[in-house]
Amino acid sequence: MRVVLFQPDIPQNTGTILRLCACLGVEAHIIEPAGFPISDRHFRRAGMDYLDQVTIVRHDSWAAFEAWRARSGGRLVLFSTKAATPYLDHIYRDDDILLFGRESAGVPDDVVNAADERLVIPIASGMRSLNVAMTVAMALGEALRQTRSVFSSEVGTGSR
Numbered sequence: 001m002r003v004v005l006f007q008p009d010i011p012q013n014t015g016t017i018l019r020l021c022a023c024l025g026v027e028a029h030i031i032e033p034a035g036f037p038i039s040d041r042h043f044r045r046a047g048m049d050y051l052d053q054v055t056i057v058r059h060d061s062w063a064a065f066e067a068w069r070a071r072s073g074g075r076l077v078l079f080s081t082k083a084a085t086p087y088l089d090h091i092y093r094d095d096d097i098l099l100f101g102r103e104s105a106g107v108p109d110d111v112v113n114a115a116d117e118r119l120v121i122p123i124a125s126g127m128r129s130l131n132v133a134m135t136v137a138m139a140l141g142e143a144l145r146q147t148r149s150v151f152s153s154e155v156g157t158g159s160r
C-alpha cells in the first residue's frame, strides 16, 4: 500500500499523515508543488520525530509521478468527494496506490481521469468533505484491514 498526497497545502495535515504512515509502515509520496517547505515548523511539529521513520518519496510534478507509477505498477485509487463508489465496496490490493487531493481544490480533471478507481467515503448530506488526514486514516484503516493484520502481534503501546 502506498499513500500519495497531491500538492498538499496545509502543513499540519501532511505532518499528521506522515506520522500515520510511519506508525502503519506505509510509504508516503508527495506530488509537488506543496504549499509549504519541508522546513515549515507546523509540518515538523505535526510530524515530530516520526518524520525520520517514514519513507517519503517526492515527485517534482504530476508527470514525474506518472513516470514513477509506470515503472512501479499498482492501481491508482483516487479518493474523491465526487466519486460514486463507496470505499468499503473496493477490494484493495497490497500494491494499491491511494491518492488524496489537495485541501483547497482536490485534484484536476486529468488526474481524476488517470485514476483506475475513484472512491468516496459517504458523509451526511449537506456536508462538504472530510479533513484529508481523517480521510487517509479511514482509507488506510480499511485497506490494511483487508490486506493484512495490522501489527496484531507486534503492536506497541507507544508514548507521545
Ligand SMILES: C[S@@+](CC[C@H](N)C(=O)[O-])C[C@H]1O[C@@H](n2cnc3c(N)ncnc32)[C@H](O)[C@@H]1O
Pocket: 079, 080, 081, 099, 100, 101, 102, 103, 104, 105, 106, 107, 119, 120, 121, 122, 123, 128, 129, 130, 131, 132, 135
Ligand atoms: C478537503 S478535501 C478537498 C475538497 C475540495 N474542495 C474538493 O472538492 O475536492 C481534500 C481531499 O480529501 C479527500 N476527501 C475528503 N473528503 C472525502 C470523502 N468524503 N470521500 C473521499 N475523499 C475525501 C479527497 O482526496 C480530497 O481531495
